[in-house]
Amino acid sequence: MSADGIAAPPGASPLAAIRAVPRAGWHVATVAATHRETPNASRIELDVDGWPGNAAGQHLDVRLTAPDAYTATRSYSIASSGDSTRVVLAVDKLPDGEVSPFLVDDLRAGDQLEVHGPLGAFFVWRPAVESGDDRPVQLIAGGSGVVPLYAMAHAHADASDPTPFRLLYSVRTPRDVYFADEWRALAAASAPLQVDLVYTRQAPDDWPAPPGRITREALEAAVIPAAERPRVYVCGSTGFVERVADWLVGLGHAPGDIRTERYGGT
Amino acid sequence: MTGHLDGNALAGPLADFFSFDITTTTGRCNACGTVAEFARAMVYMSGAGTVVRCATCDHVLAVLVDTGERAWIDLAGVSAIEVRR
Ligand SMILES: Cc1cc2nc3c(=O)[nH]c(=O)nc-3n(C[C@H](O)[C@H](O)[C@H](O)COP(=O)(O)OP(=O)(O)OC[C@H]3O[C@@H](n4cnc5c(N)ncnc54)[C@H](O)[C@@H]3O)c2cc1C
Ligand SMILES: [Zn+2]
Numbered sequence: 001m002s003a004d005g006i007a008a009p010p011g012a013s014p015l016a017a018i019r020a021v022p023r024a025g026w027h028v029a030t031v032a033a034t035h036r037e038t039p040n041a042s043r044i045e046l047d048v049d050g051w052p053g054n055a056a057g058q059h060l061d062v063r064l065t066a067p068d069a070y071t072a073t074r075s076y077s078i079a080s081s082g083d084s085t086r087v088v089l090a091v092d093k094l095p096d097g098e099v100s101p102f103l104v105d106d107l108r109a110g111d112q113l114e115v116h117g118p119l120g121a122f123f124v125w126r127p128a129v130e131s132g133d134d135r136p137v138q139l140i141a142g143g144s145g146v147v148p149l150y151a152m153a154h155a156h157a158d159a160s161d162p163t164p165f166r167l168l169y170s171v172r173t174p175r176d177v178y179f180a181d182e183w184r185a186l187a188a189a190s191a192p193l194q195v196d197l198v199y200t201r202q203a204p205d206d207w208p209a210p211p212g213r214i215t216r217e218a219l220e221a222a223v224i225p226a227a228e229r230p231r232v233y234v235c236g237s238t239g240f241v242e243r244v245a246d247w248l249v250g251l252g253h254a255p256g257d258i259r260t261e262r263y264g265g266t
Numbered sequence: 267m268t269g270h271l272d273g274n275a276l277a278g279p280l281a282d283f284f285s286f287d288i289t290t291t292t293g294r295c296n297a298c299g300t301v302a303e304f305a306r307a308m309v310y311m312s313g314a315g316t317v318v319r320c321a322t323c324d325h326v327l328a329v330l331v332d333t334g335e336r337a338w339i340d341l342a343g344v345s346a347i348e349v350r351r
Contacts, residue, residue: 059274059277060278061278073278075274075275075278116278116281117278119277119278119281119289120274120277120287120289120305121287121289121290121350122273122274122287122289122290122303122305123274123289123305237269238269238270238271239269259305260272260306261272261274261305262270262271262272262274262275263271264269264270264271265269266269
């Protein structure tokens, strides 16, 4: 792993650790493929020239430049991790947005984008053999906030990491689940993962709970109890993240054990 | 852009200037003394610039204005930072 700010694993040879830390840089990315992830979101696979690899949970910044040199920059979490120069994003379309409708509807294979990254070492998960921390991990996502958490769960499965993982994922409707097939495969992998869904607008017919925003009680029932000292990652719109983080603290989770990433909005 | 972000969003804007990762860097708030990773700070971005506020007391920790040609980084609200390598 050569991502900025990510330490070499303790078991690695000391020589391997002696290297100039590459600065998170700007790269030219070529769109390898795009497809509909949900009715409102696209998965975008990029081949990024010179990409140094990234840790699970990091993001990158995309910069678009108009012919008149006007630029717009937005952050997107990376759904993939590891040494590959193939980088996967998943973007939700905000109807009145400046950047996301272009990325979701207009981007085609062969198009090029400027990307800056990998970025951020805070909202990152590393396998227990590297971090030395084998406490259970609770992931909590609202909507597209699942993207970095998917990268974490995928890295966890790839490493056959024995750390218990649990995901609580709030989505509007069953059709809005990102990585639906992948979650099924990950839940069946040897690394322990339990996935719990909350539907806010429309639930499957046989679903036991009526659709609605997640409540404090539903949260308490579906997250690893504070007594087990889980490390918690929360990601989604700003309002979702702040509601959930407040409840977690109220339920006895130490603020320092809760890592949050706000995507904006309300 | 309405709605604030947090210090994770500072990683890109500051990587152009600092060789360390800002999100895991801790800063001490001048007003309330809280020491926290910048990732935990509240970030307000607008066309005029970026304002970083203490998550505990709302004090302005930092202001970033980047015109493309020149950048202004005001860290007056932070009394010390600790950088993780
Ligand atoms: C670290 C980080 C990682 C992110 N990762 C992802 C990701 O993996 N996938 C993804 O789809 N998005 C992600 N985002 C959000 C993304 O950066 C953009 O904010 C989003 O795509 C909207 O951009 P826009 O230009 O389309 O909308 P804008 O033109 O910026 O805004 C349009 C309208 O939508 C509102 N709005 C802005 N952001 C949001 C939001 N997140 N939710 C609800 N309303 C909002 C604004 O207030 C405004 O009214 C991430 C944000 C951050 C900070
Ligand atoms: Zn303060």
